[in-house]
Amino acid sequence: MNIHKRSLQYIPGGVSSLNRQVSPSLAFSKAEGAYLWDSEQNRYLDFHAAFAPHLLGHNESQVNNAVTSVIANRSSLYGSGPNELEIALAESVCGDIKHVEKVTMLNTGSEATALAIKLSRAATGRKHFIVMQGGYNGNSDELACNVFNTIAEIGERVSPGEYPIRPLGAGTVISEQRYVHVINYNDLESVRYVCKRYPVAALITEPVLQNIGIVGPEEGYLSGLRELADELGFVLIFDEVKTGFRHALGGYAELCGVKPDLVTYGKAVANGYPISLLGGKAELMDLLADDDPSKRPLVAGTYNGHPAAVAAAIATLEILKSRGGEVYAHLDTLGRAAEAGLRQAFESRNIVGTVVRLGSAFSFYFMDHAPRDFHDMLTNHDFERDVAVRRALISAGIYFIPIATKQCSISASHTLDDIQLMVEQFGKCLDAVG
Numbered sequence: 001m002n003i004h005k006r007s008l009q010y011i012p013g014g015v016s017s018l019n020r021q022v023s024p025s026l027a028f029s030k031a032e033g034a035y036l037w038d039s040e041q042n043r044y045l046d047f048h049a050a051f052a053p054h055l056l057g058h059n060e061s062q063v064n065n066a067v068t069s070v071i072a073n074r075s076s077l078y079g080s081g082p083n084e085l086e087i088a089l090a091e092s093v094c095g096d097i098k099h100v101e102k103v104t105m106l107n108t109g110s111e112a113t114a115l116a117i118k119l120s121r122a123a124t125g126r127k128h129f130i131v132m133q134g135g136y137n138g139n140s141d142e143l144a145c146n147v148f149n150t151i152a153e154i155g156e157r158v159s160p161g162e163y164p165i166r167p168l169g170a171g172t173v174i175s176e177q178r179y180v181h182v183i184n185y186n187d188l189e190s191v192r193y194v195c196k197r198y199p200v201a202a203l204i205t206e207p208v209l210q211n212i213g214i215v216g217p218e219e220g221y222l223s224g225l226r227e228l229a230d231e232l233g234f235v236l237i238f239d240e241v242k243t244g245f246r247h248a249l250g251g252y253a254e255l256c257g258v259k260p261d262l263v264t265y266g267k268a269v270a271n272g273y274p275i276s277l278l279g280g281k282a283e284l285m286d287l288l289a290d291d292d293p294s295k296r297p298l299v300a301g302t303y304n305g306h307p308a309a310v311a312a313a314i315a316t317l318e319i320l321k322s323r324g325g326e327v328y329a330h331l332d333t334l335g336r337a338a339e340a341g342l343r344q345a346f347e348s349r350n351i352v353g354t355v356v357r358l359g360s361a362f363s364f365y366f367m368d369h370a371p372r373d374f375h376d377m378l379t380n381h382d383f384e385r386d387v388a389v390r391r392a393l394i395s396a397g398i399y400f401i402p403i404a405t406k407q408c409s410i411s412a413s414h415t416l417d418d419i420q421l422m423v424e425q426f427g428k429c430l431d432a433v434g
């Protein structure tokens with residue numbers, strides 16, 4: 001029985017995370033550096049990076065050695081008391097990122113964002129919070145809503161105002177989402193609009209939306225959010241699960257100079273091993289251990305701070321600290337080459353297209369400008385053509401996840417030759433798709 005049939009027999013849909021259910025459905029069996037191999041030993045140059053964690057490339061040896069030495073040294077998950085590895089990781093993160101005065105460790109980005117919301121509610125005594133249409137902040141019941149929607153589901157663009165809640169899946173009780181307010185990204189007036197009507201505990205946003213391609217902040221937007229948070233008393237949470245460590249040691253907050261009250265990290269922090277972090281101001285974070293249980297949100301998890309994942313994070317951060325300048329410069333050089341090459345591929349064919357890039361992350365749209373928010377992208381981008389190009393690239397041995405607008409990630413293991421090859425194939429695929 002082939003691998004697809006076997007996976008469908010006992011795993012619903014054949015995958016453990018539904019966004020892996022794509023067409024073509026390839027089963028990968030090996031990865032190294034910038035490459036993936038499928039179960040038939042075909043090689044692909046990878047620009048998916050498993051939805052972004054593999055910043056240094058697959059199976060980075062220093063990170064892998066850190067994990068295997070945890071096992072060789074007979075470290076284990078003790079489940080009691082503090083642990084040297086956790087302390088080392090916390091010291092490293094808090095030492096390097098000024099707006100992270102204290103940090104706690106979880107397993108997934110979704111756990112970190114859900115805890116950030118609970119913590120904000122506990123700190124402010126308010127219940128409501130704001131998210132962005134087109135933003136993704138994890139799979140927890142309240143946060144899992146409104147990423148990709150049709151106009152029929154959410155209506156035309158409103159500003160100031162908010163959109164109806166659309167849960168990402170069945171089984172979520174919509175009445176529980178009555179505290180969630182979905183607004184446009186890049187729209188400060190809608191923040192005011194919601195705050196005038198409801199007691200808002202928190203606003204959570206990716207500083208750069210990276211789940212509908214790459215949609216960046218307009219001049220003054222993130223600092224405007226900071227000012228509104230200070231004025232109106234809500235907690236500003238940057239969800240840096242995707243942007244953290246990929247763009248700088250201090251994440252996008254370091255690049256834009258705006259300090260959130262709380263920040264979540266995941267993905268690139270351990271180059272592919274499962275760990276996430278919630279950090280921020282000590283006065284907020286200390287509530288997690290408040291003496292008064294009625295003020296203390298629950299942080300609990302058998303595998304929180306698992307030594308293998310913590311060791312992977314320490315090793316990743318060591319690399320980024322000791323060679324960070326070199327690594328980020330290399331990533332930026334590759335990113336620039338990819339951006340210029342893709343732009344040229346559109347221009348030389350007279351195809352209307354835009355390439356948006358942030359360091360090593362890039363996206364392309366069949367529209368004449370970079371989208372400013374979800375509605376802009378939804379109404380102008382050609383989604384079918386986008387997926388068709390991705391599928392053609394996969395046939396040519398270049399792996400772009402075949403989901404329209406999904407951001408592509410370059411790793412430090414890629415070379416300029418890899419980028420050149422990708423760009424050449426991108427042009428050929430544009431020709432083939434038309």
Ligand SMILES: Cc1ncc(COP(=O)(O)O)c(C=O)c1O
Binds near residue numbers: 139240267
């Ligand atoms: C910005 C952002 N936040 C949170 C999450 C959830 O992270 P995880 O899938 O590790 O639960 C993701 C995952 O893609 C994400 O992109």
